[in-house]
Amino acid sequence: MEKESLMNAVVADVTARRKGGRQGSRKAGGFTLRDVAKLAGVAPITASRALNTPDAVSAKVLQKVQAAVLQTGYVPNLLAGALASQKSRLVAAVVPTLSGPMFLQTVEALTDTLAGAGYQVMLGQSGYENSREDALLDAIIGRRPDGIVLTGITRSPQARRRLLASGIPVVETWDLTPTPVDMLVGFSHEKIGAAVAQYLHSKGKRRVAAISGDDERSRRRATAFSEAAVRLGMARPQESEVPACLVTAPTTLGNGRSGLRELLQRAPDIDAVFCSSDLLALGVMIEAQASAIAIPGQLAVIGLGDLSFSRDLHPPLTTVRIDGTAIGSTAARFIIDRSEGKSVAEPICDLGFTIIERASV
Amino acid sequence: MEKESLMNAVVADVTARRKGGRQGSRKAGGFTLRDVAKLAGVAPITASRALNTPDAVSAKVLQKVQAAVLQTGYVPNLLAGALASQKSRLVAAVVPTLSGPMFLQTVEALTDTLAGAGYQVMLGQSGYENSREDALLDAIIGRRPDGIVLTGITRSPQARRRLLASGIPVVETWDLTPTPVDMLVGFSHEKIGAAVAQYLHSKGKRRVAAISGDDERSRRRATAFSEAAVRLGMARPQESEVPACLVTAPTTLGNGRSGLRELLQRAPDIDAVFCSSDLLALGVMIEAQASAIAIPGQLAVIGLGDLSFSRDLHPPLTTVRIDGTAIGSTAARFIIDRSEGKSVAEPICDLGFTIIERASV
DNA sequence: ATGAAAGCGCTAACAT
DNA sequence: ATGTTAGCGCTTTCAT
Numbered sequence: 001m002e003k004e005s006l007m008n009a010v011v012a013d014v015t016a017r018r019k020g021g022r023q024g025s026r027k028a029g030g031f032t033l034r035d036v037a038k039l040a041g042v043a044p045i046t047a048s049r050a051l052n053t054p055d056a057v058s059a060k061v062l063q064k065v066q067a068a069v070l071q072t073g074y075v076p077n078l079l080a081g082a083l084a085s086q087k088s089r090l091v092a093a094v095v096p097t098l099s100g101p102m103f104l105q106t107v108e109a110l111t112d113t114l115a116g117a118g119y120q121v122m123l124g125q126s127g128y129e130n131s132r133e134d135a136l137l138d139a140i141i142g143r144r145p146d147g148i149v150l151t152g153i154t155r156s157p158q159a160r161r162r163l164l165a166s167g168i169p170v171v172e173t174w175d176l177t178p179t180p181v182d183m184l185v186g187f188s189h190e191k192i193g194a195a196v197a198q199y200l201h202s203k204g205k206r207r208v209a210a211i212s213g214d215d216e217r218s219r220r221r222a223t224a225f226s227e228a229a230v231r232l233g234m235a236r237p238q239e240s241e242v243p244a245c246l247v248t249a250p251t252t253l254g255n256g257r258s259g260l261r262e263l264l265q266r267a268p269d270i271d272a273v274f275c276s277s278d279l280l281a282l283g284v285m286i287e288a289q290a291s292a293i294a295i296p297g298q299l300a301v302i303g304l305g306d307l308s309f310s311r312d313l314h315p316p317l318t319t320v321r322i323d324g325t326a327i328g329s330t331a332a333r334f335i336i337d338r339s340e341g342k343s344v345a346e347p348i349c350d351l352g353f354t355i356i357e358r359a360s361v
Numbered sequence: 362m363e364k365e366s367l368m369n370a371v372v373a374d375v376t377a378r379r380k381g382g383r384q385g386s387r388k389a390g391g392f393t394l395r396d397v398a399k400l401a402g403v404a405p406i407t408a409s410r411a412l413n414t415p416d417a418v419s420a421k422v423l424q425k426v427q428a429a430v431l432q433t434g435y436v437p438n439l440l441a442g443a444l445a446s447q448k449s450r451l452v453a454a455v456v457p458t459l460s461g462p463m464f465l466q467t468v469e470a471l472t473d474t475l476a477g478a479g480y481q482v483m484l485g486q487s488g489y490e491n492s493r494e495d496a497l498l499d500a501i502i503g504r505r506p507d508g509i510v511l512t513g514i515t516r517s518p519q520a521r522r523r524l525l526a527s528g529i530p531v532v533e534t535w536d537l538t539p540t541p542v543d544m545l546v547g548f549s550h551e552k553i554g555a556a557v558a559q560y561l562h563s564k565g566k567r568r569v570a571a572i573s574g575d576d577e578r579s580r581r582r583a584t585a586f587s588e589a590a591v592r593l594g595m596a597r598p599q600e601s602e603v604p605a606c607l608v609t610a611p612t613t614l615g616n617g618r619s620g621l622r623e624l625l626q627r628a629p630d631i632d633a634v635f636c637s638s639d640l641l642a643l644g645v646m647i648e649a650q651a652s653a654i655a656i657p658g659q660l661a662v663i664g665l666g667d668l669s670f671s672r673d674l675h676p677p678l679t680t681v682r683i684d685g686t687a688i689g690s691t692a693a694r695f696i697i698d699r700s701e702g703k704s705v706a707e708p709i710c711d712l713g714f715t716i717i718e719r720a721s722v
Numbered sequence: 723a724t725g726a727a728a729g730c731g732c733t734a735a736c737a738t
Numbered sequence: 739a740t741g742t743t744a745g746c747g748c749t750t751t752c753a754t
Contacts, residue, residue: 043725045726085750099669413733417739418740444732726751
């Protein structure tokens with residue numbers, strides 16, 4: 001009876017608040033920690049401790065508070081907690097786009113790993129132009145996240161300055177630079193381009209070409225690929241680069257098909273194509289099939305990403321595997337460690353890449 | 362000079378805070394609205410108005426505040442603003458998984474539309490089991506978002522109750538129910554199944570089969586498909602359902618290949634397959650190609666999703682188009698309207714679907 | 723182990 | 739148009 005009437009009193013309180021009972025009141029309704037504390041017969045701070053550091057309160061108090069929470073359906077206001085404690089447990093992730101499924105795994109791994117540690121992910125899409133990134137950055141910093149995960153490295157000095165000034169841990173991903181804003185998890189696009197050229201050469205290919213998204217990272221891979229190929233004698237005599245076709249990012253299967261047609265028109269003698277994504281490579285394979293070009297007999301194809309479908313193609317696709325999941329979980333680790341006060345020993349992590357040999361080369 | 366020394370004074374203040382100068386001070390460092398106001402020579406609330414409702418202040422004040430913002434690099438603390446104003450400008454989105462690219466478009470459209478209105482998206486992955494959803498929900502409600510967008514309808518009565526109690530606008534998506542928690546944007550999975558059966562029948566198919574993800578919505582489509590097919594006489598005599606193969610969600614190309622093999626083994630006479638995703642359908646097409654089964658000659662294939670690659674396949678894939686982008690932008694609209702106080706007139710929106718006829722049937 | 727007081731940085735309400 | 743005051747709901751600091 002005692003307890004019930006107390007509950008009633010608390011509920012009456014809240015109900016009064018909902019109606020804006022007192023003049024000047026701005027309370028929104030819904031139970032607060034004070035309500036729970038009152039119900040449990042303790043001070044608000046004790047209720048807070050019961051919820052956040054259960055070890056710091058007596059078993060009796062713990063039990064009473066938990067009962068009050070259950071009775072009220074109380075859900076802590078993390079906004080208020082964040083403001084008071086300067087820890088938002090929010091991490092921002094910025095990707096150029098979610099499509100073009102390269103970043104999916106990273107975002108997924110990031111979200112999962114962080115969720116496991118009680119953090120949540122705020123998503124931002126910057127597009128492939130840098131213009132939107134600055135506005136987005138302010139919106140993000142305004143939320144005072146405990147970390148910011150960026151796709152790609154930060155070019156704009158303005159953005160760098162703002163990021164630095166915010167004091168928020170930053171992880172740049174999917175690329176390498178000797179001068180990161182803060183932490184870094186990525187791999188070298190230049191090395192990939194060179195390694196693929198080397199690989200195709202070792203397989204006896206002598207007339208290679210590339211189809212590439214026109215975003216900055218893909219272009220750097222394509223350039224490195226072309227340079228290495230020229231060095232290895234895989235360009236036509238007198239030519240300083242291999243045939244290449246730039247398509248708008250994000251890359252699609254259709255781009256792959258039209259890319260191969262274009263390439264074949266310009267250079268019918270090519271014997272291998274490096275595609276800047278597996279989707280592009282699939283397009284090439286489909287175009288080849290439609291044009292009765294044998295793969296790998298007449299044309300070798302190598303993709304990038306090792307997406308889930310690549311191993312199941314016919315023939316299975318040779319590709320450069322990049323571990324997007326590892327990028328996401330490593331970035332998450334970095335931020336969790338940092339925000340728990342541990343210093344990250346080696347805040348620059350080159351995850352590398354692997355050429356997965358399958359039947360398409 | 363005047364201004365400069367004022368800036369210095371303000372900076373000195375902040376610097377003192379950073380070091381925890383005063384005893385008991387918990388300030389984190391970084392400029393606050395008070396600093397900006399002091400620099401501009403106005404009261405904090407005036408600075409606030411200059412930033413949020415520029416029309417409500419004089420040109421002179423506006424200019425001074427803007428100058429102070431520029432000088433300091435001040436970024437408003439949205440956490441504090443949200444707490445005070447009860448508007449977080451945060452919207453939570455929950456998807457089973459980001460992979461299985463059905464939900465990508467929705468999340469993308471949601472993020473973009475909301476970003477345009479000054480909102481940001483918090484992402485949650487629930488997995489395909491309901492168990493994680495409840496915990497996730499509390500984490501979300503705790504942030505007091507201005508809206509919650511759910512993928513699929515809410516089954517658990519517990520979750521319904523909590524959602525309702527929170528008073529937060531909710532949009533359920535990708536499905537239809539007469540009893541939504543709040544708002545709804547989706548389409549009928551049952552109607553799709555029936556429509557596909559009807560469509561295949563009209564194309565002269567008489568031995569149809571299905572490959573389907575084993576999540577709840579795909580199963581309902583498959584069941585409706587089978588029932589309609591039986592009604593139309595497309596099952597074997599004496600059989601009450603058509604051959605079907607359930608694969609684990611999210612669906613993959615590999616699942617499509619193995620699914621077709623399994624189906625062919627159990628029922629070699631099938632002349633059409635309904636796949637619960639375009640990726641599955643692509644797998645079927647590749648398996649058919651590898652086994653020299655002509656599409657659509659020997660076997661018709663119809664997918665679901667109309668993903669970007671589907672039109673570019675060989676042959677182009679007939680599929681059920683679902684406008685994931687419209688789902689996302691409509692959900693965003695609903696939430697923006699609600700949170701701006703407009704009541705949403707028709708909070709239940711059936712976006713329907715379209716069968717896109719291409720060459721694979 | 724528990725509590726009182728004092729904010730976190732901002733904005734709603736009520737003056738002027 | 740601008741300012742004063744009083745919170746938003748929580749947690750820190752410093753007692754006890």
